Every structure is written in structure tokens, then in C-alpha cells.
Amino acid sequence: MPLPRAFYLRDAPDVARDLLGCVIVSRLGRTLTAGRIVETEAYLGPEDAASHAAFRPSSRALFYGNGGHAYVFRIYGVHFCLNAITGPHGTPGCVLIRALEPIAGLAAMARRRQVRADSAALTNGPGKLTQALCITAQQNGADLTAGALVIAPPDTPREFEIAAGTRVGITRAADLPLRFRIAGHRYVSRG
DNA sequence: TAGCTGATTGACT
């Protein structure tokens, strides 16, 4: 069973922290692929200068009233990034999925990524995990509580340390501590 | 219409 809608209807930083250890299941493409979330970043609303809800008007509408849906965008004309829309009623926010630990469909991921199945490069970055899971702009607006792309609760007890830090790779509001990751995990991004 | 920017990656020195 995927996480319920209510899970996403909270403040983005809370959702970002609670998503650590959860499992993304993708039935996109011919082979089912799945991975455990090991790194996330929270993005807020207009008060967060780094958020697309603040400086990308064409995407802004998607952030309102769409908790639990996917926001996929292309960055640098080359890569895709996957977000989960969050926030209580009327409050825009999202959580960027930055890194996964591969669980299922390793061979398919390796084929899509053109790297070895035991390589950390499989899913240890935002652009990498979207490629491994066959996520493209077609998944923008997709429902993450039902369908071909869903997020499920942790399949094992949460026995890990959560490390918080500043977000990486951005040029605005880069000092806010809205990045969360599993401490010492092999598949966290290089950041 | 032209020019610029970016929540990244991979190749190269």
C-alpha cells in the first residue's frame, strides 16, 4: 500500500525527513524497479527563494492542492528531477528526491544507466535516479498514491541516523538547513 | 526574436 494522501499534506521539511527509508516503486518501462529513499531536500513556497513555487510561475499552479502528486522538471536541458508535492491546504511546497538505494530491478537500472549493477552511480543523484526508474516529464503531475509510480512506507524498521544539512547545487537561499539524508549511507549523492 | 539561467552529470586536466 502506498503512503496515504495525508502523509503529504504537512510541512515540506517534515515530509522530507519522514520520506527517508520509504520505497519508490516504478512500473514505468518493461521492468519493475524500486529503491529506498536515502536523501531528500525540502522546498517551501514563495518565501523560499530557491523553490520553483517562488520563481517559476508556470509550475506554480501545480504546487497548490496537489499534495501527493509528482513534480518532474528538466534541469540544464539534460536531466530530470523528481519531487513530491507537499504542504497543508493552500501551502505550496515539495520534496526533491536526491538519492536512492536500489532494491529491485537492478539489471534494468544498470541497462538504462549504462553502468554496472553494483555501482553507486546507479541512483546516487537526482538526475541518475530518474533515469534508473524511467521517470521523464511525462510523469509530471502523476499521482504518487496510485498508479505506475508510487511511494510506499519503509519495508524495514528505521534503524538509521538522520543527518540534516544545507541544500546543495542551488544559487538562492543556499544556507537553509533543508537537506536530509541517512548518515553514512553508500548511496547518498556526492553533494 | 535574442540572450540568459539553472534543485546536474560526466568527461577531462
Add this chain to the structure above:
DNA sequence: GTCAATCAGCTAA
């Protein structure tokens, strides 16, 4: 460590 790839959407005109 540096740097190019590549494009949607913004801004200026």
C-alpha cells in the same frame, strides 16, 4: 580541480 552539454521558460526589446 575545471568545463561543456542542451533546452524550457523567463526577461528585455
